[in-house]
Amino acid sequence: MHWLFLFFALACFAVVFKTTSLGVAALCLLLALVFALAWVMGLVNARVASRTRDEVQMVDPAELRRLREQAQARKPPPSAP
Incomplete structure (x- = not known):
């Protein structure tokens, strides 16, 4: 899902390069920034989620x-000197 944000950010950059309107360019630059940040946050979220431990373990x-009592019983x- 987070890869869609990267695609949207690149699409916004493409619109910026193709448009002649300053307002559309500014809006698309802002959207590209938002989509790029969403992509990075999604990427970080996916990486953290892949490294978390299973709660069952x-x-x-x-x-x-x-377990401590068993370990102490084995010692x-x-x-005495």
């Missing part, structure tokens, strides 16, 4: 406590 506090007792 997160450990809840009760499971973390159980050998400290030897």
Whole structure:
């Protein structure tokens, strides 16, 4: 979806180069800026979303406590000198 914003920004730039009206050129430049910013934000959003962890893999506090207790039970007792 965010690639459409890039296409729209490029289309606005093409209109700027082809038009002879100053008002249309200014409007299209403004639209091109908005579409370019929307494209960048969509690109960043897609990248962040692809790197997030799955919530199913997160450990809840009760499971973390159980794992700590298991790890402490496996440790050998400290030897007295």
